[in-house]
Amino acid sequence: MSRAQLPLALKPPRRPRFDNFIAGPNQAVVATLSQGLEPGDWTFLAGPPGTGRTHLLAAFFADRCRRGERAHYIALGKPEQRMLLEHADGDWVVIDDVDRLAGDEAGELALFNALNRWRAERTGVLMSGAGRDGFELPDLRSRLGQATRLTLRPLEEAELADLVRSLAAEHEVLLGRGVVDYILSRAPRNAGRMAELAVAAAHRALTERRTLSVPLVRDILHDRAG
Structure with missing residues (x-):
């Protein structure tokens, strides 16, 4: 595999801390x-x-x-x-x-x-x-x-949006226009499942050197549905 084909090194797994809990x-x-x-x-x-x-x-x-x-x-x-x-x-x-x-x-x-x-x-x-x-x-x-x-009480919609933005920031990926609303409208109203989707999308964006965009999230959801 050539150097140009090598994926970027991914960030280490997120370490749960009190200060990165929404x-x-x-x-x-x-x-x-x-x-x-x-x-x-x-x-x-x-x-x-x-x-x-x-x-x-x-x-x-x-x-x-x-x-x-x-x-x-x-x-x-x-x-x-x-x-x-x-x-x-x-x-x-x-x-x-x-x-x-x-x-x-x-x-x-x-x-x-x-x-x-x-x-x-x-x-x-x-x-x-x-x-x-x-x-x-x-x-x-x-x-x-x-x-x-x-x-523990479930998060409201605004807090779930903060969770997606926080995960994207931790992984240092750029969020595309409309992607937060798209995830909120497609993922289960569950912080754990939404975080799982956001992390998977961030990893894929890093690997493929892409923006974390609506098409990328759509591809992940399509792959999972298949």
């Missing part, structure tokens, strides 16, 4: 997670899919590690990580998608035992999920109820 109506939640949690606190971050739960948990985890605190991150959307419930300890344990264990007898018991251990060790716990109602083990529901609940 908070919208969730300013108080972000402030609590970034500044308001004390050692030993238990917190449950609730909200529909696509509201940024994973982003905020990753930002919290990175922030605690930067402070020199011992933290473990468990993504329960990945079944192979469930065994980490038996071993994680330290100052903080961060658990994403905890409701993936709801209705799973063995999974619920493993979480209950882990929470009991962390309570005895005074480990801070930050969990996320759509909610806590699906768990069947009464003692586990009681334990989860001891966590302070923070609830």
Whole structure:
């Protein structure tokens, strides 16, 4: 392949931080997670899919590690990580998608035992999920109820537009005329899905040395529909 054919080196993956989260109506939640949690606190971050739960948990985890605190991150959307419930300890344990264990007898018991251990060790716990109602083990529901609940609200249209512009700026691509409105009109009203589309379009624009334009986004949507 000739030098002219080589694609531009892409920017590294976006690192979730508190300062690159479009908070919208969730300013108080972000402030609590970034500044308001004390050692030993238990917190449950609730909200529909696509509201940024994973982003905020990753930002919290990175922030605690930067402070020199011992933290473990468990993504329960990945079944192979469930065994980490038996071993994680330290100052903080961060658990994403905890409701993936709801209705799973063995999974619920493993979480209950882990929470009991962390309570005895005074480990801070930050969990996320759509909610806590699906768990069947009464003692586990009681334990989860001891966590302070923070609830994320979906972004409004203006805030979703800010999200698209922010992602384009982070990837240092030029936004073409009308592309933000086009994405808002075509993508699901879900910040996570919209961010996924915007990042894919930014990567393609960088690779092909193009403006992030309406035709480029249309091509991506057509490819996905196919």
